[in-house]
Amino acid sequence: MSRLLYVGQQVADDLKNKVSENIVRYREGNFLDFEAAGDWRISLSFDADLARLHALESDGGSESEIKNSLLVGEVLSKLTPTLARENRIWIRLSHIECLEYSRKRWLQADMDDDDLAEAVSKHFFAPTLTTCRDDHAVSRLWWNYRIARQLVPEAPDRALKVILARADIRLNFLERPGVAARATLGRGIVRALEKNPALLAGELLFRVFMKTVNLRGAGFVFEIWDDNRIDQFMDRCIKEARTASARKPTM
Amino acid sequence: MLDGHMTMDDPSVSALIADGHARAGLMITCQDTYLDSFEEFQPGEIQFDLSGGKVRGSVIVRGVVVAAQDGLVLKSKSINSEFPPAARVVQLGDIIALTDELRFEAGLEKLAPLESIFRLKRHEDVAEGIFKIDLDSEAIEILVAPGLHGFLSLLREQPLRDTLLSSLFLPVVMSVLEAMRGEEAYSDRRWHGVMSARCNAVGVDIKNGDLADAAQQLLNAPLGSLQKVIERVSG
Numbered sequence: 001m002s003r004l005l006y007v008g009q010q011v012a013d014d015l016k017n018k019v020s021e022n023i024v025r026y027r028e029g030n031f032l033d034f035e036a037a038g039d040w041r042i043s044l045s046f047d048a049d050l051a052r053l054h055a056l057e058s059d060g061g062s063e064s065e066i067k068n069s070l071l072v073g074e075v076l077s078k079l080t081p082t083l084a085r086e087n088r089i090w091i092r093l094s095h096i097e098c099l100e101y102s103r104k105r106w107l108q109a110d111m112d113d114d115d116l117a118e119a120v121s122k123h124f125f126a127p128t129l130t131t132c133r134d135d136h137a138v139s140r141l142w143w144n145y146r147i148a149r150q151l152v153p154e155a156p157d158r159a160l161k162v163i164l165a166r167a168d169i170r171l172n173f174l175e176r177p178g179v180a181a182r183a184t185l186g187r188g189i190v191r192a193l194e195k196n197p198a199l200l201a202g203e204l205l206f207r208v209f210m211k212t213v214n215l216r217g218a219g220f221v222f223e224i225w226d227d228n229r230i231d232q233f234m235d236r237c238i239k240e241a242r243t244a245s246a247r248k249p250t251m
Numbered sequence: 252m253l254d255g256h257m258t259m260d261d262p263s264v265s266a267l268i269a270d271g272h273a274r275a276g277l278m279i280t281c282q283d284t285y286l287d288s289f290e291e292f293q294p295g296e297i298q299f300d301l302s303g304g305k306v307r308g309s310v311i312v313r314g315v316v317v318a319a320q321d322g323l324v325l326k327s328k329s330i331n332s333e334f335p336p337a338a339r340v341v342q343l344g345d346i347i348a349l350t351d352e353l354r355f356e357a358g359l360e361k362l363a364p365l366e367s368i369f370r371l372k373r374h375e376d377v378a379e380g381i382f383k384i385d386l387d388s389e390a391i392e393i394l395v396a397p398g399l400h401g402f403l404s405l406l407r408e409q410p411l412r413d414t415l416l417s418s419l420f421l422p423v424v425m426s427v428l429e430a431m432r433g434e435e436a437y438s439d440r441r442w443h444g445v446m447s448a449r450c451n452a453v454g455v456d457i458k459n460g461d462l463a464d465a466a467q468q469l470l471n472a473p474l475g476s477l478q479k480v481i482e483r484v485s486g
Contacts, residue, residue: 009367013389013441080304081284082358087441127439129283129308147285181280181287220344221317223289224274229343 001047004076006088007095008039015091016125019117026107026120031095040092046078050097053138058104065144066160072138073145073156081146090126090139102137133174147174151186159186162193165200169193172210179213185222188230189213196238202245209241216240253279253299257292257314263327264316264348268294273347274319281357283308289315306357309451314350318343360448365469368442369393369423371407373400382419384426389441391427393419413480416473424466431457 007015011034015022025031034040052075057064076084083089094102106123107116126136133143148159163173173180173189180186192209193199199206216237222230257275259265267273276291277299284307290299301310318341325339325347341347367390374394377383382399385392395403403419406412427446430437437443446469450457455465467473 009441016441017388081286082304082307085283085307121439125439127441127444131439143285150285178287181282181285183288219346221278221289221315221346222344224317224319225344 001049003043004048005041007092012088019120056101065164069141069144072141087127090136093138094124098138162190192234205245208245212237212241257294275316278313280311281306312353316348318345356452361452363445368445391442413476417477425462
């Protein structure tokens with residue numbers, strides 16, 4: 001266990017401004033000499049067992065994404081949502097402790113320098129809500145876990161299996177904070193997906209279902225509904241989505 | 252800590268809450284940290300603890316009254332008589348009353364000094380006496396020719412430095428706000444995050460507000476600072 005560290009603002013700015021200059025380091029080297037000499041070790045007030053992050057799997061498959069999200073969520077369990085939006089924590093992790101994982105997962109050896117620099121900017125830095133939630137190699141895993149735990153606190157792995165079953169499901173959940181952030185509603189969607197495998201199987205049906213939930217749910221304070229009522233609402237939305245998606249021509 | 256006092260303007264809504272037919276509370280939303288919750292409160296003094304890393308960036312709070320049962324008939328005299336009886340029946344979870352939004356900016360970005368996102372940079376290709384702005388880096392780079400760079404660097408160390416607020420930073424901030432208004436291209440730059448937080452904190456509407464007004468607000472009345480400097484040196 002060791003203190004969780006983050007980089008100084010000037011280090012963060014320099015790294016982002018000099019991705020192209022450091023392209024060889026991203027491709028095959030490391031930043032350990034920079035780390036030893038510069039302002040890379042600002043300490044947070046809690047410990048984390050970062051050595052466990054060496055077990056991150058880089059194949060990008062759904063199973064690996066679930067395992068990785070659980071791992072990052074557990075290792076960085078003391079991180080609050082406020083801190084988890086701090087770019088400089090994630091910059092440190094993707095450049096030092098999780099460099100190998102981030103490189104193998106998001107950079108390809110046959111990329112030319114421009115494409116590589118673009119991929120580095122996208123997956124090694126987390127300056128905005130969307131880059132932090134969707135793109136940064138490690139922070140996206142933390143947010144997967146966080147949202148899964150918000151939905152099913154007693155078994156976040158159950159929610160992860162549903163959310164990460166397909167990329168479009170993750171996007172629909174996470175890109176609609178009005179759904180994912182409202183635990184009562186989000187839990188209902190998780191239960192609906194578990195009960196109705198067809199929703200997980202068809203991209204069109206799921207998309208129409210989420211649109212229906214949004215449309216039919218507008219203006220309700222779901223938080224005062226019980227699970228039974230939420231499930232009935234979901235059943236109605238699934239029925240409506242089935243009818244609507246059956247009418248849509250497949251593209 | 253969020254604290255305040257919740258009152259109802261409409262006696263019929265108060266009666267619904269008192270009788271248990273409706274429930275009151277706060278809808279608290281913070282998109283940046285995925286917080287979207289309904290916290291129930293009785294009318295009167297209310298307090299809600301937002302510490303412990305729950306919020307960052309824009310936070311929106313609304314008072315709300317919600318129907319606590321199906322088939323609840325609303326009898327408020329404030330409902331326009333054109334609404335037929337059927338339109339006055341609400342179901343469990345329907346919103347009966349809503350306040351205006353209370354918005355505030357949480358986090359430390361808004362407190363970052365503006366100087367921390369500006370960098371004066373020497374540039375051989377800029378003509379003497381003028382400046383150019385480069386927004387592609389993490390800080391806003393103000394590019395000037397070597398001669399002017401030397402002069403401005405000296406001036407920034409002196410009491411007269413406040414003259415730069417109106418002569419240099421006012422047009423720079425206006426230009427930056429215009430760039431932020433126009434496109435999302437710079438949203439991943441650090442300066443963009445700090446400027447957005449500052450704007451939210453002082454209530455500047457980047458998309459629609461007047462740029463000169465906004466820049467003067469962000470720089471805290473720079474012509475007033477100029478006036479003070481001139482009065483000091485001439486008095």
